[in-house]
Amino acid sequence: MSWLVRLWVPSSEVDQVSADLWTMGTTGIAEMERDGTKVKLVAGFTTQGQSTAAADSLRQHQAVSEKVPPWPTPEPETIVRPGLSIEIDAGRAFGHGRHPTTELALDLLLTLNPKGPVLDLGCGTGVLAIAAALNGASPVVALDIDPIAVERTVANAATNGVELETSTVPLPDFPLHEQATEQGTTLFETIVANMLPVELEPLAGEMAERLLPGGRIVVSGFLSGHHQRVADFFPTLRLLGVREQGDWGGLVLGSGN
Numbered sequence: 001m002s003w004l005v006r007l008w009v010p011s012s013e014v015d016q017v018s019a020d021l022w023t024m025g026t027t028g029i030a031e032m033e034r035d036g037t038k039v040k041l042v043a044g045f046t047t048q049g050q051s052t053a054a055a056d057s058l059r060q061h062q063a064v065s066e067k068v069p070p071w072p073t074p075e076p077e078t079i080v081r082p083g084l085s086i087e088i089d090a091g092r093a094f095g096h097g098r099h100p101t102t103e104l105a106l107d108l109l110l111t112l113n114p115k116g117p118v119l120d121l122g123c124g125t126g127v128l129a130i131a132a133a134l135n136g137a138s139p140v141v142a143l144d145i146d147p148i149a150v151e152r153t154v155a156n157a158a159t160n161g162v163e164l165e166t167s168t169v170p171l172p173d174f175p176l177h178e179q180a181t182e183q184g185t186t187l188f189e190t191i192v193a194n195m196l197p198v199e200l201e202p203l204a205g206e207m208a209e210r211l212l213p214g215g216r217i218v219v220s221g222f223l224s225g226h227h228q229r230v231a232d233f234f235p236t237l238r239l240l241g242v243r244e245q246g247d248w249g250g251l252v253l254g255s256g257n
């Protein structure tokens with residue numbers, strides 16, 4: 001999907017508005033948050049015409065149409081960074097190393113040079129997790145709710161000769177903090193997440209809680225200029241750096257200096 005419509009709907013009207021959105025050609029609807037008796041919905045559309053028409057007809061719900069630059073079709077490739085060469089066969093999973101959102105996340109991650117536990121949240125093909133592992137981070141956990149992505153990550157980890165812990169378990173259900181400390185894998189020095197703000201926002205609180213003291217979070221997948229909006233998802237962390245590439249932005253957040 002390359003266009004999103006965001007809107008606030010009274011709870012009692014969600015079914016009706018959702019039915020209207022389906023009639024108007026949405027490719028999917030997500031319920032993002034609740035505020036009292038109102039629900040925030042996000043609906044995807046493949047064309048600008050559909051998206052703006054939907055936003056216009058639902059104007060009474062503060063509907064806004066927003067462009068999301070399309071993910072490209074990935075092809076097998078080698079991603080090269082100083083001292084690193086990563087083989088990625090994307091298959092049907094998202095992620096090739098030259099998409100600006102992946103490049104931003106990869107470069108910010110490598111700048112941090114983590115050697116302790118790393119979480120790649122929304123791993124896609126596993127490119128970021130594999131880069132972290134090849135760069136010496138350990139252990140590295142790669143999570144994605146899409147089983148195809150996790151399958152690809154496992155295959156690509158094998159191709160690159162690195163060990164990852166992979167799972168389709170959603171982050172909030174991933175082993176608890178008490179167990180984590182024993183296993184050393186679920187509190188992280190660095191968490192990297194390349195995903196859309198609508199996907200990131202509900203995960204932000206849990207991400208901040210999974211960070212070791214002094215840890216860092218790298219985020220990409222948002223539009224240039226939107227870094228403060230994304231940083232605001234993490235009120236307990238400080239914005240340490242912002243980088244932009246074309247239409248896209250990336251940032252680093254952290255506790256401490």
Ligand SMILES: C[S@@+](CC[C@H](N)C(=O)[O-])C[C@H]1O[C@@H](n2cnc3c(N)ncnc32)[C@H](O)[C@@H]1O
Nearest residue numbers: 094095102122123124144145146149194195199
């Ligand atoms: C834009 S892709 C990024 C893939 C890869 N990390 C990269 O940088 O190339 C975002 C990924 O996040 C995953 N995702 C979306 N929501 C998620 C969630 N709540 N938990 C885990 N993964 C999620 C998607 O399935 C998708 O594979």
